Amino acid sequence: MSILQTTYPLFLNNRPAQPNTDLAVTDKFTGEVAFRVAQADAAMIDEAIAGAVKAAQPMARMASFERQAVLQHCVDRFRARADELAYALCVEAGKPIRDSEGEVSRLIDTFRIAAEEAVRMTGEVQPLDISARARGYQGMWKRVPIGPCSFISPFNFPLNLAAHKIAPALAVGCPFVMKPASRTPLGALIIGDVLAETNLPPGAFSILPASRDGADLFTTDDRLKLLSFTGSPDVGWDLKARAGKKKVTLELGGNAAVVIDHDADLEDAVTRVIFGAFYQSGQSCIGVQRILIHADIYDRVRAMLVEHTSALVCGDPKERDTFVGPMISEGEATRLEQWIAEAVATGARLLCGGERRGAMLTPTLLEDVDPAAQLNVDEAFGPVAFLQRFSSIDEAFDIVNDSRFGLQAGIFTRDLFKALDAWDRLDVGGVVINDVPSYRVDNMPYGGVKDSGLGREGVRFAMEDMTEIRNLVIRRN
Structure with a gap:
């Protein structure tokens, strides 16, 4: 099993771009350079965030069945490219090939679950007449996309942990920018290659390998409404401290x-x-x-x-x-x-x-x-x-x-x-x-307490984090 492609582009506002081949990805067993990947600079990250802002309303207006179709396309294409995904993971992460194949199956599961949940984002009708002053008032609420999201994913599960951010965002209609781990960017980039085949609105996604020094905008830019980070506790809590007003979810470490x-x-x-x-x-x-x-x-x-x-x-x-x-x-x-x-x-x-x-x-x-x-x-x-x-x-x-x-x-x-x-x-x-x-x-709620993080992953639970409740009150008399 092998991969013919040795150079990978980044994805900027839905499109592949190869401005350089600055990021060398090594075979973790041999230590030799196996792939070269494009690396984004601050200007590209800024452009990606601007694109996500423009895409926020078109993404929010997508019908449930349209979002579901995008996710189902991903499921079908990941199945077709399963050998390529597993081999890339085996090389870039040093993960044994059988475990790599298992992670590909989890990638598919996660997108399949998201496709199912994309048409289940429900709200509630709520009686408001709890006292005489509210007689004749009716309430109801629904969930709406939170807006442009920033995702930072780790090296150890570069397929499935990227999927746990990307798939829920697509299910609810949030555009996103993602920084994959520099040591293992290939999985996220192959996901980007599949997403580029869809008819998502321009700016719906950007997947941008970047150096840690050049990636501050993923954390600090106020145009982004949510930061989802998976990685080490020290880095995660530091990012939260610098994230400003945006919502932050953290999946961090443990000594289980x-x-x-x-x-x-x-x-x-x-x-x-x-x-x-x-x-x-x-x-x-x-x-x-x-x-x-x-x-x-x-x-x-x-x-x-x-x-x-x-x-x-x-x-x-x-x-x-x-x-x-x-x-x-x-x-x-x-x-x-x-x-x-x-x-x-x-x-x-x-x-x-x-x-x-x-x-x-x-x-x-x-x-x-x-x-x-x-x-x-x-x-x-x-x-x-x-x-x-x-x-x-x-x-x-x-x-x-x-x-x-x-x-x-x-x-x-x-x-x-x-x-x-x-x-x-x-x-x-x-x-x-x-x-x-x-x-x-x-599909289960997954996350920790204390220094292990904030919030929960698992597609339905991540979808809740990526939405806000919007209330409606109707006076009927």
């Missing part, structure tokens, strides 16, 4: 915990935890980082986890038996290697892994990590997890909550009451019972 209680199906739990911790080299904000195991089963589960982790196949992501590919860069792998060394130096025990070669870091398990170690406090965002004992479910819940993050948590238990208690007591955006916190379906 999974709890394995003494009554769990251990073979099933271990299989799922291994997936959650090391899928796509752990580079997921809901990747399993903290593994809490009941004391009665701790030794047995530890042995099972070490055995399964040590057997994972690491290597070239283009090979179908590879489970763990490279991290996004050698710098990120080096950072995590240093975190592991710090944990060991402060008393942690290395159970397996921890070996780095370039951007490859072997899947790593530790135990007895100091509560103050970076590996415990911050987001690892790589193929590293650590084990911790607990004696009661109350203790486990306290450990889960003892974090500045709160994205998702997983609980393996057969006790319905413990499952419901977890839902009530865990300070996270989502609780997953009998699976890992890494589990996500693209």
Whole structure:
């Protein structure tokens, strides 16, 4: 499988443009330049925002069936280009090819859901005669597009996380400008290539790879009515502080915990935890980082986890038996290697892994990590997890909550009451019972609390963020 195209344009006001080939995109396994991409400057970003402003009313006037047709066209074309999308993702992100194919299927799902939701943007008839003074008054409200949106997407799911911004915007009729991650821009640009085949109003979309230094307008320009950012907490909260009056939604980081209680199906739990911790080299904000195991089963589960982790196949992501590919860069792998060394130096025990070669870091398990170690406090965002004992479910819940993050948590238990208690007591955006916190379906409300962000993704919920309520009051007598 290969891609003949090696140079990609940006998309400015619906049209491809190739002003340069300044952005080099590397094969994350070999480190060699695989593609060259056009990079936007501040003038192009300004032009794109102006185009989105002009497109706001034409987009808002599109009929529901017209928006649905655009989204369905995308579904059909993504299916036709699935091999190309998967290969590009495998190369630019270093994501194993089977996982890349899985992300393409999620891209298709997300646009398919949006096509269905595009004709379901409903309002409500509301009685206003709650007292004598309002006799004869009738109310109703509807949702209207918020206007031009700014999207900044991350490197780790460059197809599906871009889709979670683009598809809801199209479903409600919001024009947008997007900055894809510079390390992995191809997926968003292929989406742009498909959108350029449609009859969207001029200025409806721009997809503009840009340097971080040159991309301030995505955040600060007051013509934009919403900023949706997915990425690191430090960057996200800084962008919110500089965003001005516009609405901001943030999908940020986490150090997700999974709890394995003494009554769990251990073979099933271990299989799922291994997936959650090391899928796509752990580079997921809901990747399993903290593994809490009941004391009665701790030794047995530890042995099972070490055995399964040590057997994972690491290597070239283009090979179908590879489970763990490279991290996004050698710098990120080096950072995590240093975190592991710090944990060991402060008393942690290395159970397996921890070996780095370039951007490859072997899947790593530790135990007895100091509560103050970076590996415990911050987001690892790589193929590293650590084990911790607990004696009661109350203790486990306290450990889960003892974090500045709160994205998702997983609980393996057969006790319905413990499952419901977890839902009530865990300070996270989502609780997953009998699976890992890494589990996500693209129509569910997804997002976090505390330092993990603001707002919710999942197509219907993102559509709510991209609309405003407009009220109507009728005096009937």
